[in-house]
Amino acid sequence: MAVRISATRTFSSTCRAEVALSRAKAEEAKPRPQQPYLSIRNLTKRFEKFAALDNVDLDIAEGEFVSILGPSGCGKTTLLRAVAGLDVQTSGTVHQAGRDISNLPVSGRDFGIVFQSYALFPNLTIAANVGYGLTSAGYKRQEIEKRVTELLNLVGLADQAKKYPAQLSGGQQQRVALARALALSPGLLLLDEPLSALDARVRARLRGEIRDLQRRLGITTIMVTHDQEEALTMSDRVVVMSKGRIEQIGTPDEIYGRPASAFVADFVGRMNFIPGNLLSDSMVEVKGAKLDFAEPVGLGRGSAVTVCIRPEDVVLHRGNGSDPNRLDAQIGVMEFVGNHFSTVLHAENTNLNISADFSMNDVREFGLASGKTVPIRLPPDRLRVFPNPPSEA
Amino acid sequence: MRRFSTSATLFGLALACAVPAAAGELTVYTALEADQLKAYKEAFEAANPGTTINWVRDSTGIVTAKLLAEKDNPQADVVLGLAATSLMLLDKEGMLMGYEPKGIQALTATYRDPANPPKWVGMDVWSSALCFNTVEGGKKGLTAPQSWADLIKPEYAGQITMPNPASSGTGYLMVSAWLQLMGEEKGWAYMDALHNNIAAYTHSGSKPCKQAAAGEYTMGLSFEYRANKSKQDGAPLDVILPSEGVGWDMEAASILATTKNVEDAKKLLDWSVSKEANELYAKSYAIVAMPGIAKPLEFVPADIEQRLIKNDFAWAAANRDRILAEWSKRYDGKSEPKS
């Protein structure tokens, strides 16, 4: 589960043609630059007593790629479907490009959509699938052909035009679905778990391709996913949802590095949760250890808190200084998990057990081994302190 | 009402093939035999171009019941070839129109309603007859019965079928004849005894003879036209007119008082008393309404007219309901389904 944000993105090499799509519609739908392209206010969706969406506010800028991330049942799909007009909200508003679309039917809105299941029409060729909306919009045959070729070039499938969906691989089918969704140059692209049906390798490649395409077209995009890796790698901003509410909105970096709540901390990446008590605005006592932390929480002394630190943020202490949060810890069982070792550290003279990850280099350099005691440090700026003790996940 | 109009559109297609009843069409209820209908229709339509007949055919009892049930909303224009006893019932309900067909003077005076103008006119007489399968009889060592009295002999147990009088006019004329011949008390006693020998009561008057012809049962109480026809078709049958005398009824025609097509209805009645029509009747029946036309049937004794019992139509019509109720109470258990 523990995931570092990969610095290298696999950019598509399959997009051969650099087709700049004319997006006149998006241009004119930009009255004031600072105004968000999509603005969601007080969005609430109730089923009987259960609130699938509870007063959600969200602004998305033009050209932004926003992922909505959360466990199943958190309301992320409901939010997407409300934006699309598929399941209209109980109350609240949605504005797109300054236009109130809150109560418009699906066909009255301006978006393209891609589903997990691709939803390609199996009896139509790839070209016919991509041109489906164009035919109905009354374009001439040549125009349609030109546009379809353009779109298929864009997703790198120009040579597959005459085939039927079932003859394509899953990844190819999803790219066709993407081309089809873009055919009418919509202002908004909605992606509903677009990669979940694909196997890991294809998924990783397509992530980059979709992101690349989105950047080039500059199309405002909302993607719903339960896969944090997907959300973190692809998005400009990530919206983490839980129980119908937004827990945090932020860049992938912020979400991972500075989770706003215990829920986000727990849901994104791996995390140590340690119950403790506040000693002061910058010091907390956890299981017999006193730890400094950087960010004040604004709670009174003695308040029960939860202290969080990611396993990879636990570092080996180099040098002899008596830095804050320096502990001597005994190494437990070491588990080799591919590119690093994972272990549990027991801090001496305390009851504190912390999961920690060490790189291969560290292991070699310091000769780390089970049973050995080493000095470690928990950097204060890496400690997050939350008021509500979450249930240990 | 929108419900109906919307669904009406749904049925547009289906309706395209439903021919609406047009002028020049007559709905004619009949109990004639199916193999006679075609010839009658062709002859009438040839003589009256532009007028066509749509037959509704069933057994006498069914047609009678249907006409009575539809009293408030009659579907028929004309009844052609229904027992006179049944027509008398309808007349009692005020359902018939009086009309004196052109040429009625040529008919035997008794073969018409005595009222003036007559409510119904006779066509032909049909009478009961017994079909005896000689092959099956031979196999079982049975001799052919010669009289009604013979039929209740124990050796015929389970060998006889007869029509159910409630559905079949042929069945009713037999029951009516026995009651008139023997008197009510002895008549019912006779039927009680006969009941023991009956294998099944059939829906139609033809079926007993057809079953006898096929050897399914040794003998069947039926009527002379069917007996003659089956024997012509090659069945090993003896056609027997029991010695005490045979029951009979008259097939007759009448116009429904409620018809919207009086002109065409009158044409059909005119035709029904014509010589041409009587010649057609004569192909099936030994006795027809117009004197001098009838000729003997091939396999039916030529003296059939002398063997008819003296039939009190008025009594048979007036007591029909009572007799059928009594009959059903006594014997319905052995009746073939369908009345």
Added chain:
Amino acid sequence: MTAVAPTALAPVRQKLSADEVLMRIGVVLVGCFLLLAVVLPIWALLKKAFEDKSGNFVGLANIEQFFATPSLATSAMNSVFIALVSTVLCVGLAFVYAYGLMRTCLPGRGFFRIVSQIPLLAPSLLPAISLVYLFGNQGFATWLLFGHSIYGPIGIVIGEVFWTFPHALIIVTTALAIADARHFEAAQSLKASEWRIFMTVTLPGIRYGLISATFVVFVLVITDFGVPKVIGEQYNVLATDIYKQVIGQQNFQMGAVVGLVLLTPAVIAFFIDRIAQRRQTALLSARAVPLIPKPNKTVDWAFFAICSVIAAMIIIVLAVAFIASIAKFWPYDLTPSLKNYNFDMMDGGGWESYRNSLTMSALTAVIGTAVIFTGAYLLEKTTRFSAPRSIVRFLTLLPLAVPGLVLGLGFIFFFNDKDNPLNFIYGTMAILVLCTIGHFYSVAHLTATTALKQIDPEFETVSSSLKVPIYKTFLFVTLPVCLPAVLEIAMYLFVNAMTTVSAVVFLYSPKTTLASIAVLNMDDAGDVAPAAAMAIMIFMTSAVVRILYTIATGSFLRRAQAWRRR
């Protein structure tokens, strides 16, 4: 950022798109269709059962009279007896046959499958007529009955078992098809005996299927009147009584009461069947491993023998009807002749009735498929509008609970009412088509729904987002993708319209006599051989349609292979 002020928390009502308006109108229309074709006629029948001849409400008087009439009470007992015996025999035979097909490696499985479907292609009158030729007083094999008469309960039971056999077989086969091989392997590894495995794994696995089959057959038998009509003779049952009351005595009130009495077991069976089917489906786990029978010489040949006997009986019944129909004068002159096919000289409407049947069946297939498939589509795909949808969805299943005889009777009461603006369709082809579609609506609807559920649910969303009107997606995507199901529905409706007797027997008119009714009327008039001939015509027509369906489906699948191949 405040350009978009949060509005008050007023509930949002989504505007309807043109598609949605269209679809809602469609749902309402389908509801109206079912109202006309099923609900209102049944309502008219129920009302009639509580009225006297002049239409005054009389409470339970008619029903009291029913139970006070000894002949009717006897008929009710006879009906239950016949239905019970036929059900036990039919389900038993179907189980053995299905077991042979599904759980053994008997040779000739395909052949046995085809033969088992033969009874579906002929009216129930056909087996009854055949039985007369087989076991009647002049039958081929009368001696087999040891002096008992085929006329009466014996004949009815054999006839009913014959024509309900495929219905039971389909249900039991389906139940047997969803076994989980792992259960059997587990039992074998525990060294359970074959018998014990059968009792503890096989039977419990299909118990809901057996329950379902039992009730379906019971209702089919208790409401069938073709078989008892032909061969029951003096043995009266309710289904023939209703006919007697209505046609013979024109006693509509009592007919309605008998209809009500027949409706009761059908409704009960309907609910039990629904519950059983739900349970049966629940047994199917996604991870089940399909059971592939292993060859076992003894068992395979034993089942081959049993299935051969059953298949032979089906073929013999069909063959006898055919032979009787081409014999010149049964039983005295057996030279082949087409004399019995000269229907124009018989009761029942002649060749015209055969042509009418073709017209009626074709119209039923075309209109019925259009209405039912579109209806199923609308019910599946219309968004929101949930109350009307669930009502209409309930109505689509209602015909399952209504025996044809009862529906036909309801049609008379409803449409023959002078005050009904649709009175004009009485006596036309339209009423026959309407009644037949209503009668067979549910199974066709379920076929359509199953097919629709298998296609991607997001097609409509995608097309709306692409601004393509829904009817285009329906015509250019949904319909082509579901073509096999559409053909199956059309075939099902056609064959049933050809063979049905029960509903239409009350509704035909002199201009719209039907082949199946002609069989009945010819048999009534004693023309048994021509009746057999007409039944054979119906069988052959149904068989041809079925073969055409198989060819069409096959060629469709081949043509569509391009987009089906994975």
